[in-house]
Amino acid sequence: MNWIDAQVNIPPNIQAEGNQFYCPLTQINVVSAFDIIDPDDMGIESLHIQITSGYNGFEDLLILNGSHPNIVSTWSPVEGKLTLRGLGGTDVSYPDLIAAVYDVVYTNSSPFMTGDREFSFTVGDANYLPSTDHYYQFVEDLGITWTDARTAAESYTYFGLQGYLVTISSAEEAQMVGEQAPGTGWIGGSDQETEGVWKWMTGPEAGTVFWTGGITGTSPNYAFWNNGEPNDLNGEDYAHVTAPGIGIPGSWNDLPNLLTNPSDPYYPQGFIIEFGGMPGDPDVDISASTQISVPGIVESTDADRCGPGSVTLEAVASTAEVLWFDTTVGGVPLGTGTSFVTPVLNDSATYYALASVNGCETGLRIPVYATIKTIPSVTGTVGDQVCNEGSGVLTASANPGSITWYDSAVGGNIVGSGDSFTTPVHNITTTYYAEVEFDGCISLNREPVTLTIIQTSQPSGSPMQSFCDLDTATVSDLAAVGDEIQWYDSIDSNTALNESDELMDGAYYATQTLNGCESLDRLEVEVIVYDTVSIPEDIPDIRSCDTAEDGDDTNGLVAFDLRINETLLLNGATSSDFSFRYFSDPGYLIEISNPDNFLNTVPGGQVVYFRIENILKSSCFSDGMFNIIVDDLPFVMPSFVLKNCDEDGNPDGFTDFNLNEAVPLIVSGDLAQMSLTYHASLADAEQNVSTLDPAPYNNSSGNQVFLRVENVQGCYRISNLELQVSTTSFNEGYVQTLEGCDDDALIDGLRVFDLSESSQDFIDQFPTGQNLSVHYFRTLEDAQLEQNEITQITTYINETPFSQVLYVRVESDDNGECFGIGPHLLLTVHPRPEFDVDQEEFYCLNGQPIQFEAINANGDYLYEWRDESGMLISEEPTALIESGGVYSVIAYSAEGCSSFPLSFTVVESGVANIQPGDIIVEDFSNNNSISINGNNLGIGDYEFALDDADGPYQDDPYFSNVSAGDHLLFIRDKNGCGIVTIEVFVLGFPKFFTPNNDGYNDKWNLKGWNQTYSSRSQIKIFDRYGKLIKEISPATDGWNGQFNGQNLRASDYWFVANLIKQDGTNRVLKGHFSLVR
Structure with a gap:
């Protein structure tokens, strides 16, 4: 809006009063007095009441109360502005407007509201800021450049005041044109002249630098950049208020002069004009302002004390009375005034001071703290003790606090500080006192801590003590009466001996310790250690073979010289210093009087106990024991006749003997524990010289041999062997035969024989009534010398394929006499039949039976052909098969030997059975195809071809890209059972x-x-x-x-x-x- 009619219309003069104190959560009128003076008009289009300082959009609100039928009120929470307009857009009369202003109230929804609120009253759309006495207006102009906005702003006037792009020098002004503006737009700052030097380029502050640098720059006065701004991104040289929702509300960012994307959140929405302060501007009174204040506590003083009691708290309010509470909201005032004395407190407490006007109990209450400090105390002490005289370390602990040490319970002198205190040197018990201080508070009492001085006398005991060295006497064996005895090796040694230290001849000195204090005087003890013999660990037994000196060499009784090992038993000790005594009991009560010729009293031997005594002190002795043992003589027959067969091819009465054959018959006991030697004379046997080989021994060297049998103890007997040659034998040419088939898993000419099946036949060749046994050997030499005998006769496997001869020896079990020997057992293995047969054939269900034949046979055999149920189907070399299945055939030789069964498989197959319904034709398409449903074709394995019986054939029952017309489909059984043909029609048309x-x-x-x-x-x-x-x-x-x-x-x-x-x-x-x- 461009106010260009200011020259013809006198602006109204607005006057307002109403600076007041506000009680939060209440309503208060914004004026106590209000008037509008206008010499040439009776009314005006609108009046704007705006919260221009301290505005909080979430809590502050202006409300028009009462009945005002000609006025419409509109509240803008963004601008914090209440607008009063005439009903239906007409001007509102000044009387109606003034009456309405008196009914406008302010309220705040927070019980903790602080600070002041300033209200501006102005006509027109611009917002008025009392602190600058300037007016501010946002002009919406989407996408306008900064340079065009600067020009446009300077074309605006407001009641004669020259407009310019806003310049901002305070937080109140930034809030007015930022958070409380109806839109965001360009402001008058730029660094286009010098990069990084931001100046106000418009209005009375043109040329003023308000920021130097980039994001981390500084301001000499005031700036309100958003986070990360100004960042000079792509030449951004102009300041703009940031759109809502981006960073800090109402803050600034730098933008380029021109932005072209309307969807960009930084796209300019317009510009902000400031009116006022320009040279030539007229004086206008179209605005007024009032203010409300919420008093506050400007200063408070906490208080504390040591231990329970009352404290005095203090607080100072700004132009208000101070009320005291013990809650942040609600409650009843506990007191008034700048000071407050608490009740007696055991614990710290928080009170709250409120600045109050007119008894208002709502507002921000300031906490004031009453602190009850804990009186510290000593939580633990540790005294010290000193032996005889010295200084000690006393300790005390507190939680929390620091310790001070005194020489008396009250008053006295400070002698130290800290948790520990080292006393001066004392020779009498002395007490000190610990006091703790923390946070200005001192413990109620001082705790005593004592340095104790202890005097200890020497122990008592015998001054002469003796020991045996066999006992390995140690310091712990010394005797003294007292507490915590310690021993030393000299009167002035400071190093105590270990209890495990071995005692030696000489003087030892003892002290005692009472309450940790060792006596200064020492008990002297003279020690004598008498020698004893250290008995060897391994004392040999005294052994003797049983003799006939007492008339019996089997009763285990022999006379022993027990003293033969005394030098060994002394173990290096001097024999003149010691004496021996021998005992027959472990209690050392029955002494042996004749140790030189002692006949053992226990057959076979016994334990002998001995004692070696020190001649100077018999109580110092060593005990031990050893065994005397009477070893048995081996049990041997004094004489024996050994016979053998004369089967060496020369019937001259001489043959080879294995003399060891006689041993099991004439020697009793464990032969592994005996030494056997053979001799030609008794003298050689007695001296164990000139030994003979036991096998082979030919009796041509003599028919008498002496066997010496010696056990491990060296005791022996001698037996006289008489050698005789037997006159019995098998009939010439006599042979037994064992035969069987090669029936194991391998065709190798080997099988298991039970040799015992022939044993009785061999025994039957000799006169009855004799205790004979049969033995089998591989060679004649083994049979003669009875070595390497075949022992597994029931499971013997022949060792040469198909045929083997074994040597048989028949002898008496009574005396070992040989009755017959020779190659009299023939083992024969008949071979297993072998042949071949085809392993697999196919049988066509629509064909003739298949003939199978045994081929490559190794002989003339009988055959058994069977089906998988075991039914016999043929006994010929051939068999006709008429159905599928698994079949087997076995061949039998004339000796009754059977072949391994051969199995073979007959697989059924057949020609395909195809019907028109099994064929699916996809025709009249870009890809004509033929597919065959194989579910009904039959049991064969089929392949398919199209239009050519010779193929090529394929396994896939599908043909694609088939031309239109008549076709022949061929289905062939892969197992050779035939081909079927069917005509297939594929519809199509020529192009x-x-x-x-x-x-x-x-x-x-x-x-x-x-x-x-x-x-x-x-x-x-x-x-x-x-x-x-x-x-x-x-x-x-x-x-x-x-x-x-x-x-x-x-x-x-x-x-x-x-x-x-x-x-x-x-x-x-x-x-x-x-x-x-």
């Missing part, structure tokens, strides 16, 4: 025809026509204009390109084919083709 009577493409008709369709089917042919040219039957040769006997010109033609199937259903096909001349 062109050439009716020139050359025999090629002379007529046009559908392709693939077949008997599926009725002869009643019909095809209609049309020209490009839809004219019917010809009706033909698809069963005929087709159309020749003529109409009424005349050749038609080359062109495109259309057809509609109505095909009627034999079942009466219809199929309609449409398309077009070309006639080519």
